[in-house]
Amino acid sequence: MRGMKLFFQSVFTLTMLAALTACASMGSGTVAEKRQAILTMQDSALSRLYREKPDTRAQLANAAGYAVFSSANVNVIFFAAGTGYGVVNNNRTGAKTYMNMAEGGVGLGLGAKDYRIVMVFHTKASMDYFIEHGWTAGGNADATAKAGNKGASVDGEGYVGSITVYSMTESGLALQATVKGTKFWVDKELN
Numbered sequence: 001m002r003g004m005k006l007f008f009q010s011v012f013t014l015t016m017l018a019a020l021t022a023c024a025s026m027g028s029g030t031v032a033e034k035r036q037a038i039l040t041m042q043d044s045a046l047s048r049l050y051r052e053k054p055d056t057r058a059q060l061a062n063a064a065g066y067a068v069f070s071s072a073n074v075n076v077i078f079f080a081a082g083t084g085y086g087v088v089n090n091n092r093t094g095a096k097t098y099m100n101m102a103e104g105g106v107g108l109g110l111g112a113k114d115y116r117i118v119m120v121f122h123t124k125a126s127m128d129y130f131i132e133h134g135w136t137a138g139g140n141a142d143a144t145a146k147a148g149n150k151g152a153s154v155d156g157e158g159y160v161g162s163i164t165v166y167s168m169t170e171s172g173l174a175l176q177a178t179v180k181g182t183k184f185w186v187d188k189e190l191n
Helices: 002-024 031-052 056-062 124-133
Strands: 065-090 096-121 135-147 150-153 156-160 163-186
Touching (some): 031 065, 031 163, 056 096, 065 124, 096 124
Antiparallel strands (some): 135 150
């Protein structure tokens, strides 16, 4: 019986990871189409952030730069995994750096969610370090039950050195408390 339970958990995990990868991947299309899809996602996420926290508009405008990522993750009992993509915007030069992300962790959790991350780089050094090294690690505890405009989520704001991070849930059903690492890296195809 224990073997069957482990088998079904493994099949469920692999199925969820496959669905997650499909949701977070850029899919097919030209480089220009993929870039445009990321910029459209960014515009939507920033519109929501400005609507919910109007003071962030000035914060982003006065920062060295900012990044916006779309991410989807899944938690199955003791493991969490996720993928995503986004863009770093240099406010001084106007340059855009397209990036990917992946996360993994351990802890208690069950569910899947789609969310947006907005990072505000208050210094050029923090933005350059993020683009060049892109690794973060930390804990995460949240509850999400949201579909479209219905439901609720606990969205957050955090500070890491000279970076402010905003997280906004788009949809999903998750209850989790995990310790996870997130790796961000430059997308060589889109840059």
